[in-house]
Amino acid sequence: GEDVEQSLFLSVREGDSSVINCTYTDSSSTYLYWYKQEPGAGLQLLTYIFSNMDMKQDQRLTVLLNKKDKHLSLRIADTQTGDSAIYFCAEITPGYSSASKIIFGSGTRLSIRP
């Protein structure tokens, strides 16, 4: 079945780059997403990448996709205290009905050291 895996914790110094990694198993995934969850809040979409792309850049965020290894990463440049959150990798898998479902990883808790 589908599976999305992430490490649970990451700690970086303020101003450094953060790199959050994710692996997935379903090669038929069409879109891959990064969601951010701040304390006490629901999830919000940060960015996404089509499965036929290798890289996407959006301001401080860079998403890299290695389809061969089924590896996705999110790089946050110049990490700030406001980036402290849980980051979820997610993939869309073709549904066995007319709907598709989103599969989430376990989430990586990013903490920032002064």
Place this chain on the structure above:
Amino acid sequence: DVKVTQSSRYLVKRTGEKVFLECVQDMDHENMFWYRQDPGLGLRLIYFSYDVKMKEKGDIPEGYSVSREKKERFSLILESASTNQTSMYLCASSFFPQGANTEAFFGQGTRLTVV
């Protein structure tokens, strides 16, 4: 401003009670989802629905049922609450079909404690 609203932020229920968690979205989305979030396990899909009166089991449907009588409302029902259902429950909605711009919008979550 798009909105997914869950009826309660916090709930405390007794073992064996029937529990209803309500979710309403105002975006005319076809898809609606219920997840539970537990530390170290991420989000696990309980049920989803792609149309009124349609439902599909997710990965952990046991002990739960759902109802979608109207497009904007998706209810999660715990038939007989148990302590292992203590968790954060997240509702989400999205357009169908899924595409790059069809992100899932999430509610704030309901933290349910079963005692």
